[in-house]
Amino acid sequence: MATLDIALLKSFVAVARAGSIRAAADRVGRTQSALSLQMKKLEDIAGAPLLHRTGSGVTLTVAGERLIGGAERILAAHDETLALMRPRGLRGALSFGCPEDYLTAFFPALLRRYGQDHPDVEIEIVCAPTVELRPMLARRRIDLALISVPGAAAGVDILRHEPLVWIGAPALLEAQPLPLALAGPETVDHRMARAVLDAAGRAYRVTHASNGLAGLLAIARSGLAISVVTGAAVPADLCVLSDGLPPLPRIGMTVTCASPRPTPVVRAFGDFVAAALRSD
Incomplete structure (x- = not known):
C-alpha cells in the first residue's frame, strides 16, 4: 500500500504556496532538482500529476487541489503530536x-x-x-x-x-x-x-x-x-x-x-x- 511521506508533503505544500519550485527551494533549503524529484515521487504515489508547470511557475492540478487540504491537515496533526511528545517550546x-x-x-x-x-x-x-x-x-x-x-x-x-x-x-x-x-x-x-x-x-x-x-x-x-x-x-x-x-x-x-x-x-x-x- 502506498503511503504519504511527511517530507514529501512538506515540500509539496511549500511548492503550492510559493507558486514555483525555485521559490520553494529557497524557502525549504533544497536544490531545485531535489525538490523536482520529490514532486515526481509524490505524483507517482498519487497516481496523477499534481502540478501544472508553466514558464512562470506552477499551479495545482485538480489532483493537486484535492491533495493540498489533506496534506495540510496531516502536517498540522503531525506537528501537534510532535509538540505534545517533545514539549520543549514552539518550533x-x-x-x-x-x-x-x-x-x-x-x-x-x-x-x-x-x-x-x-x-x-x-x-x-x-x-x-x-x-x-x-x-x-x-x-x-x-x-x-x-x-x-x-x-x-x-x-x-x-x-x-x-x-x-x-x-x-x-x-x-x-x-x-x-x-x-x-x-x-x-x-x-x-x-x-x-x-x-x-x-x-x-x-x-x-x-x-x-x-x-x-x-x-x-x-x-x-x-x-x-x-x-x-x-x-x-x-x-x-x-x-x-x-x-x-x-x-x-x-x-x-x-x-x-x-x-x-x-x-x-x-x-x-x-x-x-x-x-x-x-x-
Missing part, C-alpha cells in the same frame, strides 16, 4: 501577511517580544495591502494575515479599531478640487475616503496612487496631495488634518488563517498577535 516556521501601516506601527515591538519567547520559530513576513493578502490566504501562499475590514463588519472577530486620518500640507485644504493620494480603488481606505467626500459634497480628484505606506507618506510630504492612512502610522513630521475635511470612519483589524486547521506554530502566533492587539 517551526510560518509565513505572516500584514499591511505596511500595521507592520510599521505595531510589529517591531511585537516581533521582538515573540522572538525572545520563541527563538525556534522562523517567521517570514509578507508585506502587502489587504486586497493582495486575501487571495494569498485563499491560495495558501501565506499561513495567516492581519487584514483590514470595515469597522462595523458583522461576524468578524475585530481585534481593535483604528481611525483613518487625513494627512498632508494644510495649504492644500483650499485647493479646488482637493488633490488626493490614495491606495488602490479596491482598498477599504480608498472607498471610505471617497464616500465621506461624496457625502459632504466636497470636490476632489485622485492625483496620486500608492498601495504602500511609504508611497503615501512621500506624496503627503511633497505637498502635492492629501493622503489617508491609519492614525497609528502617522509620523511625527506630518500633520493630521482635522479641520476643513469630513471625519473618516474607523477600520477594524482581524487575524485570518489560511487553513481551518492551522499548525500549532501558526495558531500560537495568531493567538499572540490577537491578544497583543486587543490589550495594546
Whole structure:
C-alpha cells in the first residue's frame, strides 16, 4: 500500500504556496532538482500529476487541489503530536501577511517580544495591502494575515479599531478640487475616503496612487496631495488634518488563517498577535 511521506508533503505544500519550485527551494533549503524529484515521487504515489508547470511557475492540478487540504491537515496533526511528545517550546516556521501601516506601527515591538519567547520559530513576513493578502490566504501562499475590514463588519472577530486620518500640507485644504493620494480603488481606505467626500459634497480628484505606506507618506510630504492612512502610522513630521475635511470612519483589524486547521506554530502566533492587539 502506498503511503504519504511527511517530507514529501512538506515540500509539496511549500511548492503550492510559493507558486514555483525555485521559490520553494529557497524557502525549504533544497536544490531545485531535489525538490523536482520529490514532486515526481509524490505524483507517482498519487497516481496523477499534481502540478501544472508553466514558464512562470506552477499551479495545482485538480489532483493537486484535492491533495493540498489533506496534506495540510496531516502536517498540522503531525506537528501537534510532535509538540505534545517533545514539549520543549514552539518550533517551526510560518509565513505572516500584514499591511505596511500595521507592520510599521505595531510589529517591531511585537516581533521582538515573540522572538525572545520563541527563538525556534522562523517567521517570514509578507508585506502587502489587504486586497493582495486575501487571495494569498485563499491560495495558501501565506499561513495567516492581519487584514483590514470595515469597522462595523458583522461576524468578524475585530481585534481593535483604528481611525483613518487625513494627512498632508494644510495649504492644500483650499485647493479646488482637493488633490488626493490614495491606495488602490479596491482598498477599504480608498472607498471610505471617497464616500465621506461624496457625502459632504466636497470636490476632489485622485492625483496620486500608492498601495504602500511609504508611497503615501512621500506624496503627503511633497505637498502635492492629501493622503489617508491609519492614525497609528502617522509620523511625527506630518500633520493630521482635522479641520476643513469630513471625519473618516474607523477600520477594524482581524487575524485570518489560511487553513481551518492551522499548525500549532501558526495558531500560537495568531493567538499572540490577537491578544497583543486587543490589550495594546
